[in-house]
Amino acid sequence: MFALECVSTLICLAFLVFGSWRDIKTREIPNKLWFIFGPTATLLTFVRIGFHQELLQTTILSFFLSIAIAVIIFYFRLFGGADILALICITLSTPVFPTTIKPMIGFLHPLFPISLFCNSCLIALSSTVYMALRNAFWKPRIGLFDGFEKEPIWRKVLAFVSGYKTGFSELERRRHLYPMEQASEKGGKIERRFKFLIKAEVDREKEIKELEAYLGNGFFSQTVWVSPSLPMLLFFTISYILTVTLGDITLWLIQQLACSISI
Numbered sequence: 001m002f003a004l005e006c007v008s009t010l011i012c013l014a015f016l017v018f019g020s021w022r023d024i025k026t027r028e029i030p031n032k033l034w035f036i037f038g039p040t041a042t043l044l045t046f047v048r049i050g051f052h053q054e055l056l057q058t059t060i061l062s063f064f065l066s067i068a069i070a071v072i073i074f075y076f077r078l079f080g081g082a083d084i085l086a087l088i089c090i091t092l093s094t095p096v097f098p099t100t101i102k103p104m105i106g107f108l109h110p111l112f113p114i115s116l117f118c119n120s121c122l123i124a125l126s127s128t129v130y131m132a133l134r135n136a137f138w139k140p141r142i143g144l145f146d147g148f149e150k151e152p153i154w155r156k157v158l159a160f161v162s163g164y165k166t167g168f169s170e171l172e173r174r175r176h177l178y179p180m181e182q183a184s185e186k187g188g189k190i191e192r193r194f195k196f197l198i199k200a201e202v203d204r205e206k207e208i209k210e211l212e213a214y215l216g217n218g219f220f221s222q223t224v225w226v227s228p229s230l231p232m233l234l235f236f237t238i239s240y241i242l243t244v245t246l247g248d249i250t251l252w253l254i255q256q257l258a259c260s261i262s263i
Contacts, residue, residue, distance in 0.1 A: 008041075011093070012240065015036075042092045090112075120238075131161050144165060156194075163180040167224075172208060180226050
């Protein structure tokens with residue numbers, strides 16, 4: 001059983017690493033990756049259940065809950081299609097925590113995909129630290145919030161941790177960057193407002209052209225607020241490694257916070 005779980009874990013990790021590499025390099029992942037990953041993962045899970053039939057009910061529960069999460073994510077367009085397929089394939093590969101692997105911190109959730117998803121979101125939230133540090137050290141002649149004087153404080157704070165200011169040419173060149181502001185002309189003056197993206201699938205070229213029109217008229221500077229597209233597949237890969245080796249980090253942090261409050 002130990003050998004089977006190790007093989008299943010390594011195969012799943014190999015697919016995730018390859019997918020992450022393609023995502024970072026080309027921002028495109030071939031669908032055939034999931035067509036190979038899914039059936040392979042399903043076969044290994046069936047073999048695993050054959051050795052431990054007591055895992056059948058938990059496996060079914062894990063599958064349906066994970067599919068429900070994937071459907072919600074797809075409906076609201078929170079992640080890209082490849083990220084959703086990756087989550088489904090991970091569920092098929094590792095629906096329950098490997099019984100022969102003991103994580104270091106000892107905190108386990110019986111439904112492995114739930115732990116992985118929570119840990120992935122935790123990793124994604126760490127990107128706000130990078131955004132905040134980059135904005136904190138912004139020192140050009142143009143102020144960080146110049147042109148956004150009418151924006152309320154809470155929107156400026158949200159922008160501070162979810163995006164950063166960069167050159168317009170860099171926005172056009174880097175495909176993972178999306179405009180985080182919109183502009184409109186009122187009374188001969190340009191008004192700039194933050195635009196926080198929620199959906200993963202956005203017409204990037206259209207939004208850049210809309211800003212470019214104002215740029216050409218000289219209404220605002222060559223700098224623009226941008227929001228990077230988070231590589232969720234990479235976060236899934238990192239989370240997979242951390243969840244297998246450490247355990248449910250999110251659950252552990254909640255427990256530590258609860259203990260500190262109760263003291």
